Amino acid sequence: MSDNPLRLGTRRSRLALAQSGQVAEAVSRVTGRPVELVEITTYGDTSREHLAQIGGTGVFVTALRDALLRGEVDFAVHSLKDLPTTQPADLVLAAVPVREDPRDVIVARDALKFTDLPRGARIGTGSPRRMAQLNAYARAHGLDVETVPIRGNVDTRIGYVRDGELDAVILAAAGLNRIGRIDEVTDFLSVDTVLPAPGQGALAIECAAHHAELVALLGELDDPFTRVAVTAERSLLAALEAGCSAPVGALADLLADGQIVKEMRLRAVVGTTDGTRTVQLSTTGPVPETYDQATALGRELAAEMLAQGAAGLMGERAQ
Numbered sequence: 001m002s003d004n005p006l007r008l009g010t011r012r013s014r015l016a017l018a019q020s021g022q023v024a025e026a027v028s029r030v031t032g033r034p035v036e037l038v039e040i041t042t043y044g045d046t047s048r049e050h051l052a053q054i055g056g057t058g059v060f061v062t063a064l065r066d067a068l069l070r071g072e073v074d075f076a077v078h079s080l081k082d083l084p085t086t087q088p089a090d091l092v093l094a095a096v097p098v099r100e101d102p103r104d105v106i107v108a109r110d111a112l113k114f115t116d117l118p119r120g121a122r123i124g125t126g127s128p129r130r131m132a133q134l135n136a137y138a139r140a141h142g143l144d145v146e147t148v149p150i151r152g153n154v155d156t157r158i159g160y161v162r163d164g165e166l167d168a169v170i171l172a173a174a175g176l177n178r179i180g181r182i183d184e185v186t187d188f189l190s191v192d193t194v195l196p197a198p199g200q201g202a203l204a205i206e207c208a209a210h211h212a213e214l215v216a217l218l219g220e221l222d223d224p225f226t227r228v229a230v231t232a233e234r235s236l237l238a239a240l241e242a243g244c245s246a247p248v249g250a251l252a253d254l255l256a257d258g259q260i261v262k263e264m265r266l267r268a269v270v271g272t273t274d275g276t277r278t279v280q281l282s283t284t285g286p287v288p289e290t291y292d293q294a295t296a297l298g299r300e301l302a303a304e305m306l307a308q309g310a311a312g313l314m315g316e317r318a319q
């Protein structure tokens with residue numbers, strides 16, 4: 001490989017640039033080459049429609065993948081939860097680095113926690129998954145909240161709370177960590193309350209399959225435990241035939257006995273956005289050692305969820 005800078009394709013948002021910058025530093029350490037960021041605008045960045053309306057699947061990644069295939073960038077960094085579950089044959093997921101905190105968080109007025117919000121509190125989110133689980137939790141615990149669909153970057157969303165338009169917004173802990181704003185969180189939501197999106201908190205480093213040397217170098221940033229976890233989560237999403245904007249939460253975590261990792265637990269939920277109906281199941285088994293084993297774990301749990309009526313809770317399923 002030459003000493004020319006490697007070109008990293010990234011979305012233009014503050015969060016995307018922050019996480020791509022962190023990956024760029026790591027790639028530079030591994031390869032000994034400088035890395036320059038190439039900013040690319042995606043359809044999801046320019047559309048003002050809610051993600052549920054535009055389908056979600058691929059809207060933040062297609063332009064980056066097109067740039068990879070045209071040779072305009074050498075590799076790209078995505079938020080893994082934005083990736084469609086079908087991997088193109090001419091692109092390879094070279095690395096999935098160690099996952100950040102996968103939890104969702106609340107930023108509320110007056111430093112309130114979720115369960116302390118007043119009756120009728122308005123909570124902003126653009127995610128049908130979050131709406132479904134927040135509303136289900138509220139129903140089960142006698143809380144009275146209204147989920148309000150919103151879009152925009154972190155500044156815009158938190159601005160709704162600062163300006164008094166909303167009582168709270170729900171965001172991803174990982175994103176706030178990466179842009180140095182985690183201190184604005186007023187409540188961390190347990191995954192027992194709200195399961196994250198499949199792949200939430202993880203990044204995907206993607207490049208063209210024919211760049212074998214670069215694939216191998218980027219692979220040094222891969223975290224095997226994170227990869228098998230997100231593979232199981234995304235396999236479940238694919239088996240449900242649900243897009244990344246569907247009301248599906250999933251999390252695979254490792255169960256350890258002291259310092260020894262013993263098993264992997266996969267939990268998942270599907271629900272109607274009003275929270276009236278949910279299907280929530282989990283399964284536990286040996287930690288997958290291969291892609292096929294991780295995929296099988298997700299498919300098996302998805303099959304159980306479909307048998308319990310999950311398909312009817314997701315609205316229009318992805319094609």
